Amino acid sequence: MIGVPARPPLDWESMKFAFLPKPWDQPVAELEAAGHTHVALEDNPDLLLFRGGPEHFPERLPESVKVVQVCYAGVEALVEAGTLAAHDVRWANAAGLYDDTVAESTLALLLAVLHRHKAVSREWNNLELFTSTRYLFDSTRLALIGAGGIGATLISYLAPFGVEVTAVNRSGRPVEGAARTLAMSDPEFPALWGEADVFVLLAPLTEETRHIVGADALAQMRSNAVVINVGRGPLVDTEALADALEEGRIAGAGLDVTEPEPLPADHRLWDLDTCVITPHTANIPRYMKARIGGLALENWELFAAGERMRTEVEVERGY
């Protein structure tokens, strides 16, 4: 790129922002209402809002750009493509903007699996249901693998049911509302696969967490175990899960994300009445559109004040 313009004077209260690859009207209007100006990338924006994949990211950014606000939480595709490392800017993701949508979707999936909704087809007197319906309130031990903001909201939704939560996170720092918290590196962690009734997967996707629910973990699970994946598809080894469900080695699964995604229309998981699937709808664009403008403004003000942004991405760590 030739002729990159000189860095403009910083005017925090009235900055310029671009929105790629295709802006959403609602956050643009919000930022403009706050006194900022929507411009093209060529017109030296201070802030870039970005909602595409690595292939949509500009090869070079104008020097004017100081912050990229990504409109989703999981930036691993940008990390893998080298996008984060290639640009000398600070990055923010959208973590926290769908704590409530994903937590509520998790509970909906979990209850649908426990209450055998998918087994109800056209038969009224399905006696099997009476024996296999399970209740969340009835002494459920739930392992929350990945316990950030979504997990905290989920814990609040689970509290009235008296669910006993074991939270698993990277640090082992106690999670509020959990009966105990384990670090993923804790020697006690592997025993959890044989202890919990429900596993909720909310971890970011890293080399440590890829296929964390695979043949090994599944082989240790109790026959009443239920796996809910609302994190990232590759947290689960899809074929190993399908085997365990088909053979009745575990009781059920609820999946909002899969590997591959979309799940092929002829995949055997669709036919299993112990497997409830929602097509990556736990986080829906409507709420992101309504909330990303406010987060971008908050992050911009923190950046301008010389502080760490609320959802700043640690580039080395990748989330």
Added chain:
Amino acid sequence: MIGVPARPPLDWESMKFAFLPKPWDQPVAELEAAGHTHVALEDNPDLLLFRGGPEHFPERLPESVKVVQVCYAGVEALVEAGTLAAHDVRWANAAGLYDDTVAESTLALLLAVLHRHKAVSREWNNLELFTSTRYLFDSTRLALIGAGGIGATLISYLAPFGVEVTAVNRSGRPVEGAARTLAMSDPEFPALWGEADVFVLLAPLTEETRHIVGADALAQMRSNAVVINVGRGPLVDTEALADALEEGRIAGAGLDVTEPEPLPADHRLWDLDTCVITPHTANIPRYMKARIGGLALENWELFAAGERMRTEVEVERGY
């Protein structure tokens, strides 16, 4: 019946009980462990546990029987058949024994309807879902028609979602956790049909509540309204509900009870993806078997102490 035996001396700590039409092992064992004796009806029981319909009830009871403990909550079939009026005994029902099972099933149905689970068939990218999925946490106004023990438990489950509950009961006595409580006779009650987003039906079946959700109420409902019936099938006019759903005048329904029941296999409600049906599984026998023994013991002790039983039925009122 000839030769009804004389009333035996009351021995509260060691009474005799019968269990008709067919005893459950678990409560029988519990009552025997408490020092009581399981006998046939002919052997002058003090207490009768009863879990059948009116057609199973003995034509005459030995004079020894003082209390009939019914193993379900809704005794209207016994009222209609004249069974309650025909016998000079005190009656207890099983209200409260499935507050948690029914409340949890209600939330499961409600979330399945709001999150459009039934619309997910084999298509991954179901864009309609993104526009029509609704979230409980998002400013839901819920009308709870019939607010006893199940309602109280449901309110506790709804609390973390910030749902605004309007409780409707016979007395108008404020229900804990509800933003407001209306008596069914309150002149403000009819306006509720046009105000709430979700209607949960938990009322007992009386002449006042039969078809309370009929063509009139449905015509007043908002287009996003959802009806959940976990009370009694005839609270809803089934065909009026099916019309409203088919014509898209309301958003959805979740039914654990229907009129008629079972719902015929060829009924149009089964085919509507806005209607989630569970075959009367909100209250499952497993929990009733585990809990009725304890309730019968508690009621017997209250009766013996000359007190009102915890779940005593007011024969005139019918519940």
